[in-house]
Amino acid sequence: MEAVTGLLDRRTMKLLGWLFGRQPTEEQHSPVPKLSIQQGVVAPLSLADFIEIPSRNFQGECVRSPNGCYTVAWRDGDDSGAPGARRRSEHGRYYLLKGGRVIAEGLMARPNDGKVADNGTFIFNDWGFGDGLKGTFRAFDSLGQNLIVRRFRANLLNNGISFDGRFAVCQTCNAPGSSDGSVLSVFDLTRGAEVGKWMPQTGWANFYDFSQDGVILLGYRGLGAFRYTWTGEFLDREAWHEAILSKGAYGSVLGMAERLIKNANGRPPTELVERLVKAIDRIAPAIVDEDLKTRAWALKLRGVCMDAQGNLREALDCYRRALALDPKAGVKRRADQVRKILGATGL
Numbered sequence: 001m002e003a004v005t006g007l008l009d010r011r012t013m014k015l016l017g018w019l020f021g022r023q024p025t026e027e028q029h030s031p032v033p034k035l036s037i038q039q040g041v042v043a044p045l046s047l048a049d050f051i052e053i054p055s056r057n058f059q060g061e062c063v064r065s066p067n068g069c070y071t072v073a074w075r076d077g078d079d080s081g082a083p084g085a086r087r088r089s090e091h092g093r094y095y096l097l098k099g100g101r102v103i104a105e106g107l108m109a110r111p112n113d114g115k116v117a118d119n120g121t122f123i124f125n126d127w128g129f130g131d132g133l134k135g136t137f138r139a140f141d142s143l144g145q146n147l148i149v150r151r152f153r154a155n156l157l158n159n160g161i162s163f164d165g166r167f168a169v170c171q172t173c174n175a176p177g178s179s180d181g182s183v184l185s186v187f188d189l190t191r192g193a194e195v196g197k198w199m200p201q202t203g204w205a206n207f208y209d210f211s212q213d214g215v216i217l218l219g220y221r222g223l224g225a226f227r228y229t230w231t232g233e234f235l236d237r238e239a240w241h242e243a244i245l246s247k248g249a250y251g252s253v254l255g256m257a258e259r260l261i262k263n264a265n266g267r268p269p270t271e272l273v274e275r276l277v278k279a280i281d282r283i284a285p286a287i288v289d290e291d292l293k294t295r296a297w298a299l300k301l302r303g304v305c306m307d308a309q310g311n312l313r314e315a316l317d318c319y320r321r322a323l324a325l326d327p328k329a330g331v332k333r334r335a336d337q338v339r340k341i342l343g344a345t346g347l
Contacts, residue, residue, distance in 0.1 A: 048114070053095060056102065060093070065116045066163045070142070071097040072122040074111040088129055096122055096144060104144030113158055117165030121147070121189060125156040125170065133178065137170040139189055147192050154180040160208030166190050167210045186216060186230045198232030202240055223247055245275055250283035250294070257301050266304065273305045280305075296326035303331060312338050 051062035060075030078090035091107035110127035120142025135156035139148035154175035161168040168187045175181030186196035205218035219225040223243040227235040244256045303318030319335035
């Protein structure tokens with residue numbers, strides 16, 4: 001957290017200097033923390049820093065390659081200073097530097113989310129002009145030549161590139177009615193080809209890593225990184241379930257618990273019940289008192305688990321409390337059935 005805060009402070013100071021006329025004396029940039037995955041621990045996300053290139057009369061955002069040799073810089077704004085969202089024309093600019101020397105440059109409608117690999121290959125999400133859902137993923141080699149130009153009928157969320165510049169991905173946002181909505185596209189940059197397009201079962205990732213040919217890791221803050229094949233086969237389903245149940249926020253935990261119970265036809269086995277009850281008990285204190293529906297949801301799911309194990313009195317207690325908080329919790333019929341069973345058996 002301290003590293004991220006410090007980076008934001010540097011960005012703020014540079015922005016203030018830019019706004020209030022501090023005159024740069026040389027081309028300069030500051031290093032940013034690089035993403036790394038070691039022994040299952042995910043480092044903080046890299047954030048864009050600010051850069052000044054006096055020889056081009058340019059100020060904008062930048063990131064460095066993992067090995068520190070290359071810097072890609074961009075500005076989603078025109079030369080007059082008009083910011084991206086308010087422009088309908090007049091392209092933004094981007095630069096690739098090796099050391100402190102510009103080696104490639106160009107114009108782009110609305111460059112965002114720049115990334116650069118150790119070999120100088122770099123990528124952008126181009127948000128484009130005008131209304132409607134759209135965006136273009138662009139990849140370039142170290143000479144600034146196009147490798148990929150992929151247009152989507154959806155807005156672009158984020159992207160990623162492998163350290164060696166061989167592979168890249170682009171994630172889109174929701175786009176109702178479009179086959180491009182919420183998909184992850186995988187690119188082999190050495191071939192200049194899209195090799196996969198699918199909707200991740202784990203949802204939108206925060207970052208990406210490429211462990212080997214044919215495998216990509218989708219990373220989630222606080223949860224870890226999980227493997228998929230290029231074609232979208234999910235290789236770490238059980239690890240994902242465990243990460244959500246043991247470390248996820250309450251909304252994610254309850255959603256996961258409900259899906260797992262449904263997949264077990266409403267009668268989860270003993271081992272799963274123990275995991276679900278432990279997870280529900282972990283997140284229950286985090287649900288605010290005023291959120292009656294979510295508290296009822298948690299009690300309902302806990303009741304279903306108790307019910308599946310034959311612990312009918314505790315199940316009924318959970319059902320009663322859930323219905324008291326939310327009469328539409330969806331367990332009234334089962335609560336009545338359990339009440340009759342208990343009455344008939346004298347339990």
